[in-house]
């Protein structure tokens with residue numbers, strides 16, 4: 001029996017998007033055939049998928065880092081880069097996903113249930129996709145976005161069929177060790193068991209699992225002892241079995257009062273996931289009472305004494321000894337039958353194809369706030385402007401011009417103006433701070449340019465047709481004047 005790992009922190013990183021390509025189509029006699037740079041491929045995401053074949057989180061314990069494949073960059077000739085492959089992490093049924101702060105993000109129940117752990121970065125557009133009427137041959141492409149990266153905590157509640165409930169040293173671990181191949185630690189001091197052990201029990205054709213959990217003491221539902229830790233593991237058990245120590249010499253304890261004390265704890269426990277999949281309250285779970293240690297003479301007598309009262313409560317009672325291995329056969333078959341009955345009574349679990357995604361946030365807006373660290377500076381917040389910054393090749397003037405246009409269209413410029421930003425003010429968006437140069441000198445309209453460089457970045461030095469004509473005329477007149485001989 002492998003170690004039963006039930007809580008692990010994993011670091012998931014999705015693949016980065018591939019960069020877009022900036023390329024110009026070339027062909028014989030057609031040297032400038034228009035932009036043909038392809039788009040970068042999207043990065044691969046990381047997904048958690050419930051697989052009924054997986055029973056522990058052990059793998060994650062050894063390999064806590066998971067990364068999706070990067071998207072490939074776009075290429076010339078309109079070839080798009082390949083999409084990165086998604087990384088599928090198989091998790092056991094009943095895995096609870098929490099963020100690093102302990103907030104529950106998802107409870108994965110049912111084969112095939114999927115959780116998007118990290119979203120792959122979008123591929124950047126190539127210059128072919130960026131071409132428009134106003135910008136016929138863009139000399140730049142967009143960069144691929146980085147893949148999402150985050151830490152997640154995976155928690156597995158033992159999804160055992162039978163959960164053992166009992167005071168410390170009642171013999172729970174001993175029982176699991178004789179019923180299954182599991183070898184939990186057994187000792188005569190309380191709280192020997194600190195993490196639950198799962199055992200697989202075979203009863204003729206039936207197989208069921210049994211969870212040996214830490215001992216329970218009064219006050220556990222308030223967190224005493226290993227309290228809540230213990231109760232958490234019982235939430236998904238189909239059958240609860242009280243393991244009672246009939247040989248205890250502690251004053252004030254006897255089988256009936258032990259059971260009553262533990263029942264009170266079960267009743268007081270508010271399952272964190274009570275409503276989630278119709279398991280109902282712990283109180284509704286079928287019970288069985290196991291009177292242990294009857295190899296001790298006094299214990300057998302005590303068992304005789306209390307058995308009628310327990311039977312009267314409607315609970316099946318079994319007398320066993322884990323040490324001398326008596327009464328185990330009947331107990332095993334009885335538990336197998338209770339589990340089978342319970343399973344049959346449950347609505348059939350449909351294989352679910354549910355996909356759980358982080359709630360989509362509205363990313364259309366943006367806000368501009370004064371920068372507390374810099375006098376006269378501003379910070380622009382917003383998913384889109386921040387994404388655009390990440391997509392921009394800042395060494396390329398055209399790309400910067402395109403970014404400026406996008407920000408302008410979104411209204412960032414207007415908002416900066418409204419807040420009284422002065423030209424040259426340091427403006428921070430995402431990881432980038434730059435001096436704000438209004439793209440439109442206040443109040444003036446800039447005509448759209450044709451292809452190539454944006455006029456606003458670089459005033460054109462090219463000579464217009466009118467100027468050429470004038471120059472020709474000037475040359476001709478000089479020639480007629482004979483100046484040409486000089």
Ligand SMILES: Nc1nc2c(ncn2[C@@H]2O[C@H](COP(=O)(O)OP(=O)(O)OP(=O)(O)O)[C@@H](O)[C@H]2O)c(=O)[nH]1
Nearest residue numbers: 169170171172173174187188191192193215322323
């Ligand atoms: N005589 C006798 N002793 C037993 C029997 N079953 C368990 N014990 C003893 O009781 C002590 C406690 O047994 P464990 O199996 O560790 O008890 P536990 O309920 O798992 O205890 P915690 O893990 O501390 O909650 C050990 O010394 C066992 O040898 C039994 O049937 N007869």
Ligand SMILES: [Mg+2]
Nearest residue numbers: 172173192193
């Ligand atoms: Mg134990």
